[in-house]
Amino acid sequence: MNKRQKAILRNLTTVLLATVIMVAGMINFKDWVNRSEAMRAMDQLGQVILEYRKERGAVPSQSYVYSIIEELQGSVRLGKPKYRALWIDFESTPDEILAYTEKNYVSLLGKGFIVLRLDGRVEWMKKQEFERLLAQQQSPDEIEMTDN
Numbered sequence: 001m002n003k004r005q006k007a008i009l010r011n012l013t014t015v016l017l018a019t020v021i022m023v024a025g026m027i028n029f030k031d032w033v034n035r036s037e038a039m040r041a042m043d044q045l046g047q048v049i050l051e052y053r054k055e056r057g058a059v060p061s062q063s064y065v066y067s068i069i070e071e072l073q074g075s076v077r078l079g080k081p082k083y084r085a086l087w088i089d090f091e092s093t094p095d096e097i098l099a100y101t102e103k104n105y106v107s108l109l110g111k112g113f114i115v116l117r118l119d120g121r122v123e124w125m126k127k128q129e130f131e132r133l134l135a136q137q138q139s140p141d142e143i144e145m146t147d148n
Helices: 003-056 062-071 127-137 140-147
Strands: 097-104 111-117 122-126
Touching (some): 003 062, 003 111, 003 122, 097 127, 111 127, 122 127
Antiparallel strands (some): 097 111, 111 122
């Protein structure tokens, strides 16, 4: 190969490598933004639920929560979370999972869950960690109902 061919090959490789890095970066950024928006929507939902609970002493019904989700800004990225109010009672701890939604990102974020705790905290959990925690908190009746 002559110098000109080597220079063309080197330039082509550089451009391809830069393009691949930029595409991977954009995919990660897009997933990060989508996760942030979904977490913000879940946080808004948590604030509404906490306010309802403060006024009435109990968590709202599932139909009420789903109507609120439709009104929330960013709820499109949230999807339709699973709401566990039926399994929450007066003995439930603030760490109890109240609502969650599964997210499968193609970037470095991977598969995980956006979790709303009974005390209003919102967090991202990897799939294995979430499944372990949920299994500890679920009653046999809940497991049977959700499996069907």
